[in-house]
Amino acid sequence: MTFPPKIQARDVSVFYGDTRAIDHVSIDVAQDNVVAFIGPSGCGKSTFLRTLNRMNDTVASARVDGQILLDGEDIYAPDMDVVQLRARVGMVFQKPNPFPKSIYENVAYGPRIHGLAAARADLDEMVERSLRRAGLWDEVKDRLDDSGTALSGGQQQRLCIARAIAVDPEVILMDEPCSALDPIATAKIEELIHELKGRYAIVIVTHNMQQAARVSQQTAFFHLGQLVEFAPTSDIFTNPREERTRDYITGRYG
Amino acid sequence: MNNGPDTDTVGRPPSERRPTDWKAAAVQRRTRRRYAAERRFRLIGLAAVWLSAGFLALLLASMLTQGIGGFRQTRIALPIDLAREHLPVTGDQVRGRGADLALAGAGLENAVDHAATAAYGAEAPDWLSDGAWLVVRDAVKRDPSLLRRPATIDVPVTSAIDIAARRDGPAAAEAVVARLQARGVLSVGWNLGFLTSSDSTDPTRVGIWGALKGSLLTMMVTLLLAFPVGVFAALYLEEYAPRNRWTDIIEVSINNLAAVPSIIFGLLGLAVFLNTMHLPRSAPIVGGLTLALMTMPVIVIAGRNAIKAVPPSIRDAALAVGASPVQVVFDHVLPLALPGILTGTIIGMARALGETAPLLMIGMRAFIAAPPSRLADPATVLPVQIFLWSDQVDRGFVEKTSAAIIVLLVFLLAMNGLAIYLRNRFETRW
Numbered sequence: 260m261t262f263p264p265k266i267q268a269r270d271v272s273v274f275y276g277d278t279r280a281i282d283h284v285s286i287d288v289a290q291d292n293v294v295a296f297i298g299p300s301g302c303g304k305s306t307f308l309r310t311l312n313r314m315n316d317t318v319a320s321a322r323v324d325g326q327i328l329l330d331g332e333d334i335y336a337p338d339m340d341v342v343q344l345r346a347r348v349g350m351v352f353q354k355p356n357p358f359p360k361s362i363y364e365n366v367a368y369g370p371r372i373h374g375l376a377a378a379r380a381d382l383d384e385m386v387e388r389s390l391r392r393a394g395l396w397d398e399v400k401d402r403l404d405d406s407g408t409a410l411s412g413g414q415q416q417r418l419c420i421a422r423a424i425a426v427d428p429e430v431i432l433m434d435e436p437c438s439a440l441d442p443i444a445t446a447k448i449e450e451l452i453h454e455l456k457g458r459y460a461i462v463i464v465t466h467n468m469q470q471a472a473r474v475s476q477q478t479a480f481f482h483l484g485q486l487v488e489f490a491p492t493s494d495i496f497t498n499p500r501e502e503r504t505r506d507y508i509t510g511r512y513g
Numbered sequence: 514m515n516n517g518p519d520t521d522t523v524g525r526p527p528s529e530r531r532p533t534d535w536k537a538a539a540v541q542r543r544t545r546r547r548y549a550a551e552r553r554f555r556l557i558g559l560a561a562v563w564l565s566a567g568f569l570a571l572l573l574a575s576m577l578t579q580g581i582g583g584f585r586q587t588r589i590a591l592p593i594d595l596a597r598e599h600l601p602v603t604g605d606q607v608r609g610r611g612a613d614l615a616l617a618g619a620g621l622e623n624a625v626d627h628a629a630t631a632a633y634g635a636e637a638p639d640w641l642s643d644g645a646w647l648v649v650r651d652a653v654k655r656d657p658s659l660l661r662r663p664a665t666i667d668v669p670v671t672s673a674i675d676i677a678a679r680r681d682g683p684a685a686a687e688a689v690v691a692r693l694q695a696r697g698v699l700s701v702g703w704n705l706g707f708l709t710s711s712d713s714t715d716p717t718r719v720g721i722w723g724a725l726k727g728s729l730l731t732m733m734v735t736l737l738l739a740f741p742v743g744v745f746a747a748l749y750l751e752e753y754a755p756r757n758r759w760t761d762i763i764e765v766s767i768n769n770l771a772a773v774p775s776i777i778f779g780l781l782g783l784a785v786f787l788n789t790m791h792l793p794r795s796a797p798i799v800g801g802l803t804l805a806l807m808t809m810p811v812i813v814i815a816g817r818n819a820i821k822a823v824p825p826s827i828r829d830a831a832l833a834v835g836a837s838p839v840q841v842v843f844d845h846v847l848p849l850a851l852p853g854i855l856t857g858t859i860i861g862m863a864r865a866l867g868e869t870a871p872l873l874m875i876g877m878r879a880f881i882a883a884p885p886s887r888l889a890d891p892a893t894v895l896p897v898q899i900f901l902w903s904d905q906v907d908r909g910f911v912e913k914t915s916a917a918i919i920v921l922l923v924f925l926l927a928m929n930g931l932a933i934y935l936r937n938r939f940e941t942r943w
Contacts, residue, residue, distance in 0.1 A: 312833065314829065314832065314833065317828070317829075317832065319755065319756065342835050342836070342837050343835065344835075345832060345833055345834070345835040346834065346835030349833060349834065350829075350833035351833075352826065352829060352830070352833070354826060356824075356826035356827060356829065356830040357830070358827065358830060358831070358845060359827075359849065368831075368834060368836075368844070369834035369835065372834075372835065372836055372837075372840055372844075373835060419830070422830075422834060423833070423834065425834075426834055426835060
């Protein structure tokens with residue numbers, strides 16, 4: 260890897276009140292990789308993901324120690340603008356959460372608030388490009404004015420991905436994006452992740468180890484708030500260094 | 514008697530379990546009791562629904578039967594020949610602006626009395642409503658040729674005769690009615706003047722328009738003040754305010770404020786708006802301000818609940834594409850919460866529309882014979898007008914009170930209907 264890492268987390272700890280949810284985690288996310296976070300429920304992988312675009316700011320009791328650098332810039336520095344950060348680091352959530360507006364408006368909302376489109380034609384083009392990239396265009400091109408909430412679950416999740424990529428982020432965070440979807444919709448999302456790889460750095464939290472194995476190049480195993488092992492995905496699944504990783508992957512717990 | 518599952522057998526393999534006897538008498542008794550409880554609950558619930566529906570029907574039926582009479586009016590056919598009265602007015606004078614004054618100055622009232630005496634005897638002028646000559650005046654204004662030719666005009670009678678003609682009145686009036694009915698000169702018609710005129714001492718001349726306009730002006734002030742303040746307070750408390758002791762105190766205070774008896778708000782309005790700020794007494798502006806104090810907490814509470822009901826996932830979604838907190842609130846939270854906020858607002862406004870006590874405190878119980886045209890004009894409102902009329906001795910006011918209640922109820926139903934419409938129209942499903 261010749262590029263410097265896109266995201267560098269240095270010694271990050273997260274507290275909810277007095278409870279330590281993340282314990283001294285350091286991790287690098289490369290520019291053109293998909294990184295998967297796996298681990299048992301409550302191990303802190305989602306919490307850690309949400310520190311990467313400061314979504315934890317909305318939780319009043321949450322406190323973050325350590326350093327997270329995006330292109331070498333500390334995202335928790337006082338002069339960092341959270342709104343711009345979240346435009347650069349997009350996020351897709353566990354449950355599809357399209358706005359109760361039209362499909363077009365869902366995708367156009369981000370570019371509109373950031374002033375990315377000068378004219379209506381630009382916006383139309385951005386919406387089309389984003390929906391195409393999210394593999395949804397052919398299914399919705401004739402009904403862009405229908406409500407986003409009228410789509411099926413898998414389509415809604417792809418709409419959310421289209422909404423995230425419409426503002427042209429550098430990183431996309433995905434928090435168990437397939438856990439509410441059926442296997443066919445899941446397969447489509449995974450296919451989509453493959454296509455998006457390289458264009459965006461992608462971090463995906465998943466409960467499904469096969470999914471981690473299928474979509475990611477690197478996997479981080481979290482347990483009890485600690486980063487147990489972070490290695491190329493093939494190594495994690497075939498030859499884990501740590502006992503705890505092996506036990507989790509072989510289904511001993513979790 | 515042990516009705517529960519046998520604790521010895523729970524969790525053991527089936528071979529070791531003693532089977533539960535589902536046909537045992539105890540089990541069947543329990544089943545019967547369960548069915549009985551179910552039936553009982555359903556009957557009680559149904560009875561409660563019917564009881565409340567019955568009371569509502571009773572209220573509406575009694576109001577309608579009583580109140581419809583307030584919109585009816587007995588009239589007497591009055592043959593009148595103004596040419597013989599030699600009124601000092603010309604046909605030109607009764608066209609246009611000065612007509613009312615010209616006809617009043619020309620002694621039209623006396624002319625009407627003369628006509629009544631000529632047609633029905635010396636007592637007849639006493640049978641006519643004080644407003645009878647106004648009906649003749651309006652007829653002349655519509656058709657100035659009446660000044661030159663004889664005609665018969667239906668004019669309203671006094672409330673005593675009116676009541677005697679349509680139900681049972683005092684004996685003297687009944688006798689008069691019997692005589693007039695024998696001659697076939699009485700008729701009953703719709704009294705549209707009730708909707709267009711204002712308060713009066715004569716029940717045949719009163720109308721609801723003054724009070725209605727007072728209510729509308731007052732509600733306007735209330736809405737313009739309470740809605741924005743209430744919505745912004747709700748948004749701030751729900752979306753921005755940190756959770757600490759101060760916001761807890763504010764929340765408890767607002768909840769308590771919504772439960773404060775309305776007359777207390779009247780006292781507050783009296784002390785602050787009248788005594789300290791020296792705003793005009795019995796004016797819609799003061800009434801509106803006072804009712805706004807009362808309505809605001811209702812809107813804040815309804816608004817907070819509506820805002821709370823917006824799923825957090827929508828806020829997350831907006832934040833994650835880089836919306837600022839203000840954009841999240843105004844682009845997503847507020848539009849989604851608006852149906853709920855509007856419903857709460859309209860219900861709060863409906864409560865304010867029906868409020869009497871606080872308005873009595875700020876002097877809106879005065880006798881106001883002219884509809885208010887500005888916010889600082891003296892005015893009264895519908896419920897206060899009802900209260901005032903219900904206090905009157907003249908029996909003619911009984912029907913008018915019920916009729917005014919009908920007008921108030923129509924307004925309240927319309928507002929609630931609007932609330933339901935808005936809720937259904939803008940409700941979003943996700």
